Amino acid sequence: ETLLCWAHGFYPKEIDVTWRKDGEVRQEDMFRGVVSPNQDGTYYTWLSIEIDPKERSRYQCHVEHDGLQEPLDVAVEESVPVWLIAVGVIVGVLVVLIVAGVIFYVRNQ
Structure with a gap:
């Protein structure tokens, strides 16, 4: 199964998006999109990871950006x-x- 994490409408351009499994950063089986501009001057990017569907609930998309008061962790919802x-x-x-x-x-x- 492929999980996708989208971050959009952020400014400035610098952003850190990672996949975490049980709180630990995962790098393997991960693909990162480039940070690209929107027409309104903000930016977007994406991050995907290949996982075992049985472990879906153990993953979170972690986002760190200057526009956030604190890092954002988004749990993967059950489909x-x-x-x-x-x-x-x-x-x-x-x-x-x-x-x-x-x-x-x-x-x-």
Whole structure:
């Protein structure tokens, strides 16, 4: 699994973004994007890391920047399973079809 950490809208350009596992900085299996300018004069960058999905909850994106009062640690959120999203979409479509059918039936009576 690949985790991505995006930092955007920061100024000045200098920033330190790292992946941490259980609080320890990880360098292996990590890829770093360049710090690039936005049109408004701020900057953005990204950092990715390849992990074992079973260890997802052990990772944090750590950001240090002069614009922050203190370093920022962002925990990785658990992803919603695809099947759960599919069930939600199907149930939503069925509800809309049932409501439309009831409205159609009532109007034609």
